[in-house]
Amino acid sequence: MTLDTRSTAEVVNAVLAKYQNDSSMLVGILQDIQAELNYLPREALEMTAEVLSIPLSRVYSVATFFKAFSLKPRGRHGIHVCMGTACHVRGAEKVLDRFQTELCACAGETTPDMKFTLETVNCVGACALGPVVVVDGEYEGQVTAEKVKSIIEGCK
Numbered sequence: 003m004t005l006d007t008r009s010t011a012e013v014v015n016a017v018l019a020k021y022q023n024d025s026s027m028l029v030g031i032l033q034d035i036q037a038e039l040n041y042l043p044r045e046a047l048e049m050t051a052e053v054l055s056i057p058l059s060r061v062y063s064v065a066t067f068f069k070a071f072s073l074k075p076r077g078r079h080g081i082h083v084c085m086g087t088a089c090h091v092r093g094a095e096k097v098l099d100r101f102q103t104e105l106c107a108c109a110g111e112t113t114p115d116m117k118f119t120l121e122t123v124n125c126v127g128a129c130a131l132g133p134v135v136v137v138d139g140e141y142e143g144q145v146t147a148e149k150v151k152s153i154i155e156g157c158k
Contacts, residue, residue, distance in 0.1 A: 013038045014049045025054040028064055032071060041072045077112045077119040079157045081105075082136040086125035089132035093146065097133050098122060100147040104154055118157070 017034045021027045028050075035046050042065050051058040065071045083089075083098045102108055105118050112119040128134045131143030135153065142153060 008038070010039065010043055010045045011049065014046050014053075018050065018053050023053055025056050028054070028056075028061065029068070032061075032065055036071060040078075041075045044073075075112060075116065077117050079118050079138055080136075081118055081120050081153075082123045082126070083109070083120070084124075084126045084128070084132065084134040084136070085122045086129065086132070088129035089125075089134055092132045094133040096147045097135065097145050097150060100150040101135075101154075104150055118154070 014035060017031055017038070020034070021031050031050060031054075032042060035050070036042050039046065047061045047065060048058060051061045054061075065073060081101060083094060083101060085094050085098070098109060101120055105113050105120055107113045107118065107120050109120050109122045123136075126134050126136055126141070128141055128143065131141065133145050135142045135145045137153060137157065142149075145153070
C-alpha cells in the first residue's frame with residue numbers, strides 16, 4: 003500500500019504491531035509512524051498512547067523533545083540549510099535567502115503545495131564543503147545563491 007491509500011489508523015496499527023505494543027520502543031515507534039506519514043498527526047499520537055497504555059503527555063513530550071519529529075505536515079522534499087560558523091562565513095545566509103525567495107516559504111515552513119519544507123540547522127558536520135545544503139538526506143557542498151534554483155529543479 004502507498005501513503006495515499008493507507009489511513010493514519012492503518013499506519014499506526016501496523017507500526018505498533020511491528021513493535022508488539024512495547025512502550026519502551028516509543029521513539030522507534032514514532033520514527034516509523036513519521037516515516038510513513040511524513041509527520042506525527044495528533045490522531046497518531048493519541049492512538050499510540052491509547053494502545054500502549056501510556057499518558058498522551060508522555061507521547062507528546064517525546065514527540066516534541068526531538069527535533070527530528072514534526073507535529074506539522076512536511077513537504078515531500080526536505081531542504082536543510084547549514085547555518086554553522088563555517089557555512090555562515092561562506093555565504094549560507096545568502097543561500098537561505100534565495101531558497102526562501104524561490105520557494106516563497108521562510109525557514110521552518112512548508113510550501114503550500116506540500117513539495118518542500120525549508121529548515122535551518124546549526125551544523126551538518128561537513129564544514130570543509132560549506133555552505134552545505136542537505137536535500138532529502140543528500141549533501142550539496144559549496145552551494146551558492148546561483149545554484150539554488152537548480153537544486154530545487156532537481157527535486158521536481
